[in-house]
Amino acid sequence: MTLLRSVPAASALAFAALVLAGFVLPDWAMFLVTMAFAKGLVALGIVGLMRGGLVSFGQGLYFCIGAYVSGLMANWTGITDIFLLSLLGVLAAGAIGTIFGPLLANYRGIFFAMLSLSLSMILYGALSKMTTLGGTDGLNVAAPTFLGYAPEGRPLGLALYLYTSAIVVLVGGLMRGLFNSQRGLIALAIRDNELRIEYLGASVRTAMAINYVIAAVLGGLGGVISGLAIGHVDPEFSFWTTSGEFVFVAILSGYLSIPAVFVGSILLEVVRSFSNLYFPNTWQLALGIFLLLVIVLLPRGLGSLTLRRRKAKEQA
Amino acid sequence: MSELALEAEALHKRFGAISAAEGITMGVPKGAIWSLIGSNGAGKTTFVNMVTGYVKPDHGRIAFEGRDITRLSPRQITRLGIRRSFQIPQLCAGLSVLENMLISLTINGEHPPSFWRPASHATEVDRAIDILERFRIADYRDRLMGELPAGVRKLLDIAMAMSGHPRVMLLDEPTSGVAAEEKYPIMDLVMEALSAEEVTILFVEHDMDIVTRYSQRVLAFYDGRIIADDAPDEVLADPDVQRYVTGEL
């Protein structure tokens, strides 16, 4: 158990487990987990914002930017290498985030949420009208290659799954480091009392803007992977319901545990797939009830389960 | 001029019909320890708020070591070296006492806050506990703000304000809410810590024993104006002060 307290050890263990799982999971489950992880990355960015007291209802913006970068790059320049595409998607999302971050960092609560939402809806509207980019139909995305390796069929699904798992473990470890860091504690303090933080001499706005850019980068990364995994991108990536799902996962998971974000994301995908199958018209209802239960029973999210266990152990 | 730590020139501030400052003027020499007294609503906190940039005066000018700071933000003013504690402690409710102290040390450390260095690094934790021990609140280190007695909250608020080498320290009612037997030890501690670095101190206080014992000079506020400004004994003997502030007449 003390081994699990060390972030690198826990990450290595998690990655080993994910790799092993990759060889036994059926194709559909592997795709489900890949998508859940990609979206979990976006939700993790929101969790970072939530620690500072902000919720963005517009992360679809960055998700969509990342996805379109992966699609357009392949179509325009023939670049299909997933590492390069990820880097480009992250840079594009990070650049846009750096422009909007300092502006949005002046707003709080519902104003911040609505402004971030409107930015994503502007992109949605623009993409829908741009016939050169496929309009509402979107674009097909070529299958990615992995440093020259160009798998097809199940090996492609497996390679994407392993790539995504590696990213999730790496990003998860880094974000844990960030959350535990001095900056991470300042974010929590800002959520409690901005006035005090300003009066200690730190800039609340800068801290918020930094969290926003990090969330943008994670949004872009999740978008690149999703676009490549689905093989198709369209303006829906930036639609408000897409952003809503990320917020759903972030609230479901809470900000106490990083693995909880990815577990939460998998849960959402599972509930969606199964309810879609069995009650195609009422799956949002199932989702709503599910979230309601979590909020009532675990107000601090799924992550608080780990906290309770740790507390119980310490008291024992 | 440069011997003055803090200058206020004809500060005016109205809140609707209420005049909270009506020509407040003072020049506080470096290293001075002055107190501000006055009945409820006299404008003491408003003055502290104006000096620290939280409330902007309608007109008038504030200078710190000769530099105009009237239009600066609380953060900029804090960075220059003017620190304050709050009448109602301003703490981070979701964090423990230790974490609150760590925040303060982190922000005021030698290096800018790190994205990587753990907030609970042993070096900072030791220093934080050291400070909490000096303020005799180390026993509460793991408690959240909601569980703390008012006096502990007050002390934590002051301890947080004091980290980071202030040059001017404004204390808004440092002993209110603190148990009677703790008042003098706390004032001793604060004064000792600050006097070592020749910090200029202004403290708002309702307890006249504390005022007499710790301040070299007293400014009595009434209705947004300073009605007396002299050594403690002189001010407390002033009939206006006795009528409007201490209520002895």
Ligand SMILES: Nc1ncnc2c1ncn2[C@@H]1O[C@H](COP(=O)(O)OP(=O)(O)OP(=O)(O)O)[C@@H](O)[C@H]1O
């Ligand atoms: N932000 C504000 N908005 C409206 N009125 C205010 C505001 N701040 C202060 N006031 C008013 O200004 C006057 C001076 O208030 P201030 O807080 O400065 O008094 P004080 O001398 O600190 O009193 P106390 O001893 O009660 O702390 C009061 O009448 C108060 O109600």
Ligand SMILES: [Mg+2]
């Ligand atoms: Mg006051």
